[in-house]
Amino acid sequence: MRAEHALAGAATVTLRRYMELCDVPAAGYSRQELEGLFTRDAVWQGVGSWNAERFDQVTTPPRIADMLESYLSPGSHFTVNMHMLGRGVVDVRDGGVEGCWPMARLSAYVAGGSDITLTRLRVRFEIEDDRVLISRYEPRRLWAKALDPEHVTALAVWWERAA
Numbered sequence: 001m002r003a004e005h006a007l008a009g010a011a012t013v014t015l016r017r018y019m020e021l022c023d024v025p026a027a028g029y030s031r032q033e034l035e036g037l038f039t040r041d042a043v044w045q046g047v048g049s050w051n052a053e054r055f056d057q058v059t060t061p062p063r064i065a066d067m068l069e070s071y072l073s074p075g076s077h078f079t080v081n082m083h084m085l086g087r088g089v090v091d092v093r094d095g096g097v098e099g100c101w102p103m104a105r106l107s108a109y110v111a112g113g114s115d116i117t118l119t120r121l122r123v124r125f126e127i128e129d130d131r132v133l134i135s136r137y138e139p140r141r142l143w144a145k146a147l148d149p150e151h152v153t154a155l156a157v158w159w160e161r162a163a
Contacts, residue, residue: 004092010132011090011097011125018134019083019103024072034068035061039128039135047122048140055139080108082156088121097125097132103139106152106159114152117144 014037020026021034038044038061046055058067071077088101101121108114124136 007092007097007125007127007132008090008099011099011123012088014125014132014134015088015099015101015121015123016085018137019085022068022072022081023083024078024081026072029072031065031069035065037061037134038064038137039126039133042133042135042137044137046140047138048142050141051139075110077110078107079110080106080114080152080156082106082159084159085121095127096135099123099125106147106156108149108152114147114149115144116147116152116155118142 018034018037021029021037040061041059042061042064043057043059044055044064044067045057046052055067058064072081082105084104084106086102086104088099090097090099099122101123103119103121105117105119106114107117118141120140120142122136122138122140123134125132126135127133
């Protein structure tokens with residue numbers, strides 16, 4: 001039981017670090033670290049009608065990082081992008097870890113506009129090279145609401161200080 005608890009905790013740490021690396025601005029961003037959070041055969045796939053239309057299935061850490069960087073690179077898409085991960089339900093089985101987490105994301109866009117998005121994450125982790133890494137990442141957008149850009153910036157600053 002103790003080993004299962006440790007695996008569940010390690011999976012959550014991996015997912016939280018992934019979220020931090022996807023924040024904009026991201027303190028200490030490293031492409032190598034981002035790629036290192038995924039298994040060699042990882043799959044990142046948006047599910048549900050909204051995400052499936054915008055995100056194709058992406059495989060392997062380099063391709064996943066390429067896709068993410070198209071949104072994260074300075075000035076390319078977001079001026080602010082903050083991820084707030086909720087309490088997840090984690091299950092250790094079959095030599096890996098599976099979990100489901102609610103996530104809120106605050107975003108302000110280079111092109112203008114801001115929003116808050118609620119997403120359900122289903123994530124599968126596997127042990128590779130003695131690390132608990134993401135093997136399958138599936139976000140499903142549940143709800144979104146436009147916000148005043150000033151509110152997004154204020155909430156993002158508050159979240160960063162509270163975290």
